[in-house]
Each structure stands twice: as structure tokens, then as C-alpha cells.
Amino acid sequence: MFLAALYGLIAGILLCLTFGTVFFALIQTSIERGYRSGVQIALGVVASDAFFIFTAIFGTSFLPQISHFDKWVSAIGIVFLVILGIKNFFKIPSLEPKPHSDDRSRRRSHLKYFFKGVALNALNPVNFMSWAAIATYLRTKGRYDLSEMILFFGMSLIGVGGTESALAVYAHRLRGMITVKVIHYINIATGLVFIIVALKLLWDGFLK
Secondary structure, eight states: OHHHHHHHHHHHHHHHTSOSHHHHHHHHHHHHHOHHHHHHHHHHHHHHHHHHHHHHHHOSTTSOOOTTHHHHHHHHHHHHHHHHHHHHHTOOOOOSOOOOSSHHHHHHHHHHHHHHHHHHHHTOHHHHHHHHHHHHHHHHTSOOOHHHHHHHHHHHHHHHHHHHHHHHHHHHHGGGGOOHHHHHHHHHHHHHHHHHHHHHHHIIIIIO
């Protein structure tokens, strides 16, 4: 059981250290809006991953049977990423935190970044396939029983949440060493990542 927990934690940390859309969005948001907004993205990713893991362990029979479901998800992901990418190209860089007029405004902001994390993670089919592949390996090669798999994936989620929250905090601490011009370049780089991933989804899902 100890090894299952350890391996799960390591797997969660390693899955966070890929330079994908979530990574760049997390860094960008934490620098521009503060680490709390970055942590909300991280929580959204954890929630999305938890759903993927539940599906990978217990199957997809409870999901609605929609024809070409994977293509619909890819299409939505492509549109979402292209919009985010174009928005980043034209975003006006600023190092001033956006003020919140009241608690309700702050809660709306937190929900916005939470669901951004959910969407960025959920609309990339590769993320679900990664968890499904791990679950299949643990069940067949690793011969994990249900309790070991739950422990493994529970620690994986802790690894994901902890690592991405740490990235948000350290990115926020870099604010003092970053200029508006650097923020502009970060926005462009993040936008390019979104567009590239969208093109990859387009190629894999419709053109390949």
C-alpha cells in the first residue's frame, strides 16, 4: 500500500510537469492575477482529473451514448483553445492586480478560473487517455486491487494539486522581476501554445 501511495504521488507530480496548455495558463494567470487565481485553475484541473480517474476505474457505462462523442469533445476543445489563443495575442499586459469590488465579484473571479482549469484539462482527450492507460496498466500488469488503485489515484490527485499550486505560488513571486514587456511575451507564448494544441487536436481528430 505504501508503494501504491508513493508511485501515485510521483505519477501526479510528473504529469504536471508537461508543458501543455494548463501549465502555461497556470503560470500566466498566477503572474497576472496572483497565486490565488492560479490555485483555482489547479483545483479545476484536480476536479477534472478526478472525473477522468473515476471513469477510468469504473468504466464509461454511466456516460450518455453520443455518436462520435470524442469528435465533439475535440471540436469544442479546438474552438475553446483558438479563442483563448487569439485573446492572448491581443491582451494588454499589466502588472497591476485587477481589483474586486466585493466578495461576490471575488467569488465570480475564483469560479471563472476554476472552470477555466476544468475546461483546459477536460477538452484535451489526451488527458483522459493518460489516466485510462495508467488504470489499465495497474489493473493488468501491476495487479492492483480496487483499494490500491483508489490509494494510487488519490495520491496522484494530491500530487497534481500540490505541484500546480506550488507552481502558482512561485510564479506569483516572480512578479517583482518581470516587466510589462515580459508579460506581453508570456501572453504571446501562451497563445501560441493554445493554437498549436488546437491544431494538434484538429489533425488527430479530423485530418489524420
